[in-house]
Amino acid sequence: xxxxxxxxxxxxxxxxxxxxxxxxxxxxxxxxxxxxxxxxxxxxxxxxxxxxxxxxxxxxxxx
Numbered sequence: 001x002x003x004x005x006x007x008x009x010x011x012x013x014x015x016x017x018x019x020x021x022x023x024x025x026x027x028x029x030x031x032x033x034x035x036x037x038x039x040x041x042x043x044x045x046x047x048x049x050x051x052x053x054x055x056x057x058x059x060x061x062x063x
Contacts, residue, residue, distance in 0.1 A: 002053070003051070005050075006053065009046050010046030011047065013039050013040070014039075014047070016039055017035075017037065017040030018036065018040055019036070021033050023036075024036055
């Protein structure tokens with residue numbers, strides 16, 4: 001998977017996670033809220049993975 005794909009999937013997971021969090025909070029559904037938190041964290045990790053891939057590629061390109 002390319003860094004762009006990782007960043008895109010990460011952004012999608014962060015948005016969906018935030019929506020789940022808010023819906024869970026509003027409806028007092030702790031499970032849904034928790035799922036949203038986890039999905040948001042997964043998105044942050046995917047975005048970071050894409051950033052690392054970019055940094056490695058730039059480092060390799062300099063060599």
